[in-house]
Amino acid sequence: MIKILKYSFSDLIRSRWSYIYLVFYLILGFSLLFLNNDLSKAIITLMNIIVVLTPMIGTIFGVMYFYNSREFTELLLAQPVRRSRIFLGQYLGISISLALSLTMGLGIPFLIYGIFQSPEIFNFLMLLVSGTFLTFIFVALSINIALFNTNKIKGFGYAILMWLFFAVIYDGLFLISLVVFNDYPLDNLALTASFLNPIDLSRIMILLKLDISALLGYTGALFQKFFGTGTGLLSSIAMLLIWVMIPIFTMVKKSERKDF
Numbered sequence: 001m002i003k004i005l006k007y008s009f010s011d012l013i014r015s016r017w018s019y020i021y022l023v024f025y026l027i028l029g030f031s032l033l034f035l036n037n038d039l040s041k042a043i044i045t046l047m048n049i050i051v052v053l054t055p056m057i058g059t060i061f062g063v064m065y066f067y068n069s070r071e072f073t074e075l076l077l078a079q080p081v082r083r084s085r086i087f088l089g090q091y092l093g094i095s096i097s098l099a100l101s102l103t104m105g106l107g108i109p110f111l112i113y114g115i116f117q118s119p120e121i122f123n124f125l126m127l128l129v130s131g132t133f134l135t136f137i138f139v140a141l142s143i144n145i146a147l148f149n150t151n152k153i154k155g156f157g158y159a160i161l162m163w164l165f166f167a168v169i170y171d172g173l174f175l176i177s178l179v180v181f182n183d184y185p186l187d188n189l190a191l192t193a194s195f196l197n198p199i200d201l202s203r204i205m206i207l208l209k210l211d212i213s214a215l216l217g218y219t220g221a222l223f224q225k226f227f228g229t230g231t232g233l234l235s236s237i238a239m240l241l242i243w244v245m246i247p248i249f250t251m252v253k254k255s256e257r258k259d260f
Contacts, residue, residue, distance in 0.1 A: 004076070004086055008093025012065070018101055021057060025105025033113050039120040043127055046106065047206045050131045051199050055138040056163050058098060062142030063159040065094055067152045087143070087255045091248070095139045099132045106131075123206070130202035133240040137198050138163065140247035147254045170197050198243045205236050 012018050028049070032042040066073075069090070076086045106128065115124055142159045149155040174193050181189075194200050 002089070004089025005093045005096075008065075008069075008090045009097050012061075012094060012097040017061075018097060021098065022101040022105045025102060026108060029106050029109030033109055039110075039113075039115070039118055040123070043120060043123050043206070046127060047130075047203065050102075050127065051134065051203045051206075052167050054102065054131045054134045055167060055199060058095070058135045058138035059142040059159050059163045061094055061098060062091075062139040063146045063155055065090070066143050066146040067155065083255045084252045087251055088248070091140060091143055091251065095136045098135045098139065102131050102135065103128055126206055130206055130240075133244065134198060134202055137240070137243045137247065140244060140251060144247050144251050144254065147251060147258060166197055166199050171200065195239050198240060201236055201239060205233070 028046070032045055033039075036042050036045075073086065073090070077083065110124060115121055118124075141162060145159045145162060146155045149158060177189070194204055
């Protein structure tokens with residue numbers, strides 16, 4: 001698995017798209033710090049970009065790499081190597097390379113700016129951790145979609161629809177439910193709904209650490225009461241880990257039964 005991971009990682013690192021992804025975050029980081037000296041506002045701006053862009057990139061890279069490397073995967077499957085090791089190695093290679101591009105792209109500008117001497121260091125690290133989790137989650141989800149769909153066009157379509165659902169449609173459905181059932185206590189529903197969407201969960205974790213929950217009104221006070229505590233933070237990280245582990249487990253089980 002380590003050998004396959006190294007190959008997938010080096011293959012993606014040499015790809016020009018990985019460099020474009022890295023350079024994009026480098027330019028974005030330097031631009032935000034040049035235009036705005038307030039690190040807190042820069043982190044909020046980055047949050048709005050990362051929680052949408054990172055899942056999209058992870059989704060596209062995951063499904064694209066699976067289909068483009070199908071012949072190589074079939075060659076590996078003909079060797080005396082367990083299927084789980086092949087797909088786990090490829091998954092980790094994709095996820096680690098994207099997470100590294102994200103971390104370096106944002107880390108270099110903020111490191112030069114002196115983030116380690118700033119009180120916003122924890123918030124910035126939370127931003128990177130959330131982006132890394134979203135990368136691992138959506139790469140796993142996209143590979144699952146590709147495993148369940150041999151047709152490349154359908155696979156790409158379902159993968160983009162999946163990202164669109166979590167990034168846009170889910171929030172719209174949640175807001176509609178709040179309006180329709182506004183006469184009922186929705187505290188538990190709001191908390192549960194946030195756990196069922198990794199993008200929303202990551203966004204809430206960052207916002208509450210930036211102490212701007214008051215902008216969210218009653219919902220912000222509710223989230224602050226739960227997510228603002230140590231238990232809430234640990235529960236959020238544990239839920240993101242679950243979001244990573246479940247697609248990986250499904251991916252391994254499907255790959256063992258799939259007829260290539």
